[in-house]
Every structure is written in C-alpha cells, then in structure tokens.
Amino acid sequence: MSIRLKVFLFTVWFLIFLLLLRTVKRKKADIRFVLPWLLLDIALAGVTAFPGILSAFCRMFGIETPSNMLFFFALVFLGMIVFSLSLSLSRQNAEIRELTQRLALREQEERKAEQRQKPEHGPDREPKGEKSKGEKLP
Amino acid sequence: MVESDRTRAGSENRILKKLVIIPAYNEEKSILNLFRELREQAPDFDIIAVNDGSEDGTLRLCRENGIPVLDLAVNLGIGGAMQTGYRYAALNGYEIAVQVDGDGQHDPTFLREMLKKLLSENADMVIGSRFLEGKGYQSTALRRWGIRYLSGLIRLVTGIRITDPTSGFRMVNRRLIERFASDYPQDYPEPESVAGLLRQGGKAVEIPVRMRERGSGSSSIGPGASIYYPLKMTAAILLERMRRQ
Incomplete structure (x- = not known):
C-alpha cells in the first residue's frame, strides 16, 4: 500500500x-x-x-483473497447492525401501540366522567355517558 | 333504552353485556348509516367506535351522534384498533364483543343469529362467512383464491375447516375478549387469530352471512400487499403453531 x-x-x-x-x-x-x-x-x-492483519486473517479462515474476506465480513457486520435496528423498531412499534391505546382508553374515560358531571350540556353531549348512545341520530 | 341494553340470553336467564366494536378509518360516508342500522337491528348492544387516526370527519360524526369513541392519536392499523376495542370491552366487563367494520360491509341484522349460535354452541368465536351459502358480495377472484388457500392452510395446521378465515365479522366471548385485549396480531389479524384459537383448543364456528361491497373507503389490503399478504399469513400461521406449545 x-x-x-x-x-x-x-x-x-x-x-x-x-x-x-x-x-x-x-x-x-x-x-x-x-x-x-x-x-x-x-x-x-x-x-x-x-494491512498484514488482513492476509493473516485470510489464512486463518482459509479465504483466498483479502478482498473476498472483506466483502464477507462487511456483509455480516452490516447485517448485524440492520437486524438490531429491526429489533429496536419492533420494540418501539409495540411501545407506541401500547401508549396510543392507553391514551385513547383514558381520554374516553375522562370524557365519560366529564359528561356525567355536567348533564344536559350542549347539543353534542350525551347526558348519561354511553347509555344514551345514538339518541340524536338522523 | 337502559332496559334494552340488557338482554335475557338463552335458557340461562342471564343478563349479558354485549358490545359492538367498530374499527373506523376514514369512514365518514358510511358510519352514520351503520349507527342507524345498529340502533334498529341490535338495540341491546352497546357501541364503541375506534377511530384509527382518521383524517376525515369520522371522529366528529361519532361525537355529534353520541357514539362513544376511542380516538387513536396515530393510525395503528386494524389489529391495533381492534385490540383497543377489546381492551375497552375487557375493562368494562363486557361478556360478548363483536367486530362490525365501519365501512358498512357487515350487516347488523346478522348479530342476533351470531349471538344465538355463540350461546347455543358454547363457542369462543362465531365468524360470519361469505362462502357458506355463497350469497352477497363474494370479493374478487384473486382474493377468493387467497382465502381458499388460507382456509386450506388452517385446516392443515388445526384440522378444522373455516371457510372464511379473513372475515372481520366475528363475535367472541369473554375468554377471547380477555385474550385479545392482551395479545392480538397486528396486520391482517383475522386468519392468524383464528388459527391461534383453534390450535389452543378453542371453538370457532361459522354462520352464513351476506356481506356488502364496501360503500366507501378502501380495503386495508392494498394492491402491493397481494404478494406480501399470503406470504406473511403463511409464515404467521406456521409460526403460531410453533409458539407457546
């Protein structure tokens, strides 16, 4: 070199x-x-x-040329990084799902409680929570 | 109204709490009609809509019409949306839950029959099948072929024949409500969840229904998915078999 x-x-x-x-x-x-x-x-x-490290490794693994070995190890290494990202992405996906669901459930609870506290309040309120569902349907 | 929320069920004389879960993504054109039909056909069912991050007026229409709605801040897809509905059902002590899609393809007139079947057969799940009698909207040829393939795969893995494993029109009992609340497949959840149920010794039965072509909105299975879908389902069903033996 x-x-x-x-x-x-x-x-x-x-x-x-x-x-x-x-x-x-x-x-x-x-x-x-x-x-x-x-x-x-x-x-x-x-x-x-x-650069001698490369040829030494080549002999160790029985690979003919250093460039082949580099390609092989580059592939393995990059594959590992990408796969770890897949794992991380899956985990975050599950976390986002959990948060979104909890938020939706909680918001609905709060809304229901609010409507119970202030009955007959405005045209789009339901006086008794979900029991009065759909009473104002067209 | 309060009285009609409760129904004497079967010969047990028991009062059942029943819930319709409506997953809705951009369904402002069809959802009001569905509410009206549900009120007429199934007044003894409570309703919860799950607004899956719609960009149209779905949420507003639900609120204006007094339909309780779980509003997902981001779009989770049909699996995540239905799981939210099951969590709601589990939290609020419902014993029966049924999925009725927001696009109007599921006809609420069948709810009564489904309930009767669930109770009389003591099943965990009743699936409304398009193909048992072959009436109503039968989907496209390509999809029918895919459904037949899935049906065969499930039969191979579980030994039980389900004619319409992709049907979202399904009613479940308390046991499944609880299970689905804690664990439900995410994309294309229907065939996978049926296969899982059957393999774990649960009971799923079908009744013939007529489905309608979706009035509006778009299928959750886009054109690009027609190759991905069968591959994913095959992997999911086979993997399901290996999991939690």
Missing part, C-alpha cells in the same frame, strides 16, 4: 470519526446506536495501518 493511499484513507477514517462524534455530541443520535459505527471506523483505521 503506497504512502499516498494510506494518507488518503486515514483522512477519510478520521473525517468519518469526527462526523460520528459530532452527531452524538449534538444529540442527533444515541451513542448506543453510533457505537458500532465508531468501532467499525477504528477497525478500518487499524487495517489501514497494518
């Missing part, structure tokens, strides 16, 4: 590192979600500094 290429790559990894840190600092992203990307960035810098 030429010095020129190394310098170029280090600059890229460094800029990405700064960018990642900035998003955390500005609270645009949670450190928990940025951490994998930070680790990936550091690992890439490590490989750039010591």
Whole structure:
C-alpha cells in the first residue's frame, strides 16, 4: 500500500470519526446506536495501518483473497447492525401501540366522567355517558 | 333504552353485556348509516367506535351522534384498533364483543343469529362467512383464491375447516375478549387469530352471512400487499403453531 493511499484513507477514517462524534455530541443520535459505527471506523483505521492483519486473517479462515474476506465480513457486520435496528423498531412499534391505546382508553374515560358531571350540556353531549348512545341520530 | 341494553340470553336467564366494536378509518360516508342500522337491528348492544387516526370527519360524526369513541392519536392499523376495542370491552366487563367494520360491509341484522349460535354452541368465536351459502358480495377472484388457500392452510395446521378465515365479522366471548385485549396480531389479524384459537383448543364456528361491497373507503389490503399478504399469513400461521406449545 503506497504512502499516498494510506494518507488518503486515514483522512477519510478520521473525517468519518469526527462526523460520528459530532452527531452524538449534538444529540442527533444515541451513542448506543453510533457505537458500532465508531468501532467499525477504528477497525478500518487499524487495517489501514497494518494491512498484514488482513492476509493473516485470510489464512486463518482459509479465504483466498483479502478482498473476498472483506466483502464477507462487511456483509455480516452490516447485517448485524440492520437486524438490531429491526429489533429496536419492533420494540418501539409495540411501545407506541401500547401508549396510543392507553391514551385513547383514558381520554374516553375522562370524557365519560366529564359528561356525567355536567348533564344536559350542549347539543353534542350525551347526558348519561354511553347509555344514551345514538339518541340524536338522523 | 337502559332496559334494552340488557338482554335475557338463552335458557340461562342471564343478563349479558354485549358490545359492538367498530374499527373506523376514514369512514365518514358510511358510519352514520351503520349507527342507524345498529340502533334498529341490535338495540341491546352497546357501541364503541375506534377511530384509527382518521383524517376525515369520522371522529366528529361519532361525537355529534353520541357514539362513544376511542380516538387513536396515530393510525395503528386494524389489529391495533381492534385490540383497543377489546381492551375497552375487557375493562368494562363486557361478556360478548363483536367486530362490525365501519365501512358498512357487515350487516347488523346478522348479530342476533351470531349471538344465538355463540350461546347455543358454547363457542369462543362465531365468524360470519361469505362462502357458506355463497350469497352477497363474494370479493374478487384473486382474493377468493387467497382465502381458499388460507382456509386450506388452517385446516392443515388445526384440522378444522373455516371457510372464511379473513372475515372481520366475528363475535367472541369473554375468554377471547380477555385474550385479545392482551395479545392480538397486528396486520391482517383475522386468519392468524383464528388459527391461534383453534390450535389452543378453542371453538370457532361459522354462520352464513351476506356481506356488502364496501360503500366507501378502501380495503386495508392494498394492491402491493397481494404478494406480501399470503406470504406473511403463511409464515404467521406456521409460526403460531410453533409458539407457546
């Protein structure tokens, strides 16, 4: 690897590192979600500094060329990150559902209680809660 | 009115609390008509509408007409909306709950028969089926084919034949109200919940109904879903079998 290429790559990894840190600092992203990307960035810098690591790993796993190995591990790593996002999304989906349902149930309770307190109040009120349902239907 | 909320049921002479749950997403054109029909055909049922984040006047129409409504702040889809209705039913001590879609495709005249069937067969769920007698709106050919496939799949997994597993027109007893309140499938919940019920030894029976073509609004199953839907249902029903053995 030429010095020129190394310098170029280090600059890229460094800029990405700064960018990642900035998003955390500005609270645009949670450190928990940025951490994998930070680790990936550091690992890439490590490989750039010591390219010998790659060929050593290749021999270890019996993979023919370093580029194949990189593709494989990149896929696995990105897959892991995306899947963890799927899990997180599912959990949040369930949380939003629970909150929405509770809010709707509570609002309805409050409305019913309110209408019981002030009977015969306005044309669109129902005097006895839901018991009088539909009495003003066309 | 207060008296008619209660009904003597079957030979047990027991008073049953019954609830119609109306999931409604943008149904301002059809929902008033449905309220009127319910008042005429099923005055002994209480009503709760679930406004699933409609962008039209659905919520306003419910309020103006004194229909109690659970207003979901964001759109949860049919599964989340129905679960809210079941939670309401569970909280308020209802013993029978029936889903009647806000688009008017479910005819309230059948509620009486469904109730009779539920009580006489001591079933957990009564499903209004379009296909038992083949009368009324029969859906499109593609969907009928999909429904037949689901029906076959459920039979394979549970050994029981349900002719219309996608029907949302279904009445359930207290046991299922409680179960659905705590756990209900989210998208396309109907076939999955029937399969789950049957596999756990519950009893689901069907009665023939005539369904109407939706007066307005749009199906929760869009065109892009026609490939996704059968795949998802197959996975869901097979996974259901593996879960909670």
